[in-house]
Structures are given as structure tokens and as C-alpha cells.
Amino acid sequence: MKAPICEVCLKTDDILCPADEKKLQEGIISELDVKVARLLYKLLGDVEIEFKKAVKAGDLIVIMVGPGDVPVTIGKGGRNIKALMRELGKRIRVIEGLEVKGTDEVKKLATDLLYPAGVFGVNVVYRPGGVRYYKVLILGRDRKKLPEKPNVLENLLSQMAGGEVKLSFI
Numbered sequence: 001m002k003a004p005i006c007e008v009c010l011k012t013d014d015i016l017c018p019a020d021e022k023k024l025q026e027g028i029i030s031e032l033d034v035k036v037a038r039l040l041y042k043l044l045g046d047v048e049i050e051f052k053k054a055v056k057a058g059d060l061i062v063i064m065v066g067p068g069d070v071p072v073t074i075g076k077g078g079r080n081i082k083a084l085m086r087e088l089g090k091r092i093r094v095i096e097g098l099e100v101k102g103t104d105e106v107k108k109l110a111t112d113l114l115y116p117a118g119v120f121g122v123n124v125v126y127r128p129g130g131v132r133y134y135k136v137l138i139l140g141r142d143r144k145k146l147p148e149k150p151n152v153l154e155n156l157l158s159q160m161a162g163g164e165v166k167l168s169f170i
């Protein structure tokens with residue numbers, strides 16, 4: 001299993017090696033990344049998947065994995081998700097992680113996160129001063145299909161995309 005911490009740290013439960021401790025101190029990885037990496041390793045063992053990152057907001061934790069790794073991570077009948085929910089006390093969503101370069105990647109991330117609500121489109125909005133954010137357009141009639149409150153989803157999407165994301169209902 002590929003993870004943001006090394007194999008030795010995946011197998012232990014308490015301390016991190018100096019290299020991974022440094023990553024944690026510098027904010028390259030979070031406490032949640034460490035916790036989820038170790039839980040996934042316990043559940044899945046040494047399988048060929050990549051755990052990239054986990055983010056949380058509200059009642060939801062989003063686990064980002066490599067291309068094609070979602071089914072293995074979820075497990076048969078969602079058994080890994082159930083175990084993670086028990087351990088972490090939150091609802092879990094597993095999504096393919098992407099490096100965001102523009103609206104295409106934001107649209108993919110939003111489509112996965114907001115399901116079963118649909119994503120109509122994504123725009124880049126420039127604020128005075130040149131600061132930009134991504135605006136995810138959702139049909140008003142899909143509002144009640146969202147898996148969480150819009151502000152929680154905006155928070156999660158911003159963490160996932162590494163930049164500000166807002167939802168807009170049309």
C-alpha cells in the first residue's frame with residue numbers, strides 16, 4: 001500500500017519515524033492522514049493501492065485514493081467503510097484523488113463528492129485583486145440530494161482541490 005507515511009509507520013500505532021514526524025510538523029501530512037493510513041493498512045493489508053490524503057468537515061471524512069483504487073478501498077459490500085465509520089465516528093466517502101490544474105479536475109472531484117446531486121458545470125471566478133476561486137454550479141432542484149450542508153461540502157472541496165471552491169445553485 002502506498003501512503004503518505006512509510007511502511008514502518010504504517011505498521012506501528014504510536015510514534016512516527018523522524019522523517020514522517022517532520023512531514024507532520026511541516027503540515028505536509030495531517031494527524032488525520034496518519035490515522036486513516038494506519039486504519040486502511042490494518043483493514044486492507046499490503047494491497048496495491050495508493051492512499052493519498054484524507055480531509056474532514058462536518059460529519060464527513062473524504063478519503064482520496066489512486067486511480068481505480070476506490071472499489072478495493074470500499075471493500076465487499078462496503079465492509080471497510082463500515083469499519084472506518086466505527087473507528088472514526090464519521091460518515092466516509094472514498095474518492096479518486098486528482099491534482100487540480102483547472103476546472104476539469106474540480107468538476108471530477110465535485111461530481112464524486114456531491115453524488116447523487118449532479119454538477120452542471122464549473123467556472124473560475126476572479127475577484128478584484130486577482131484572487132480566484134472555483135464556482136461549482138448545481139441545479140436548484142438537486143439541492144436536497146446533496147450528501148451534506150453546502151458550507152461543509154465547500155470546505156471539503158476546497159481542501160481536496162487545494163484552493164477555494166464555492167457552490168452555486170442555478
Ligand SMILES: [Zn+2]
Pocket residue numbers: 005006007008009016017018019020
Ligand atoms: Zn515513517
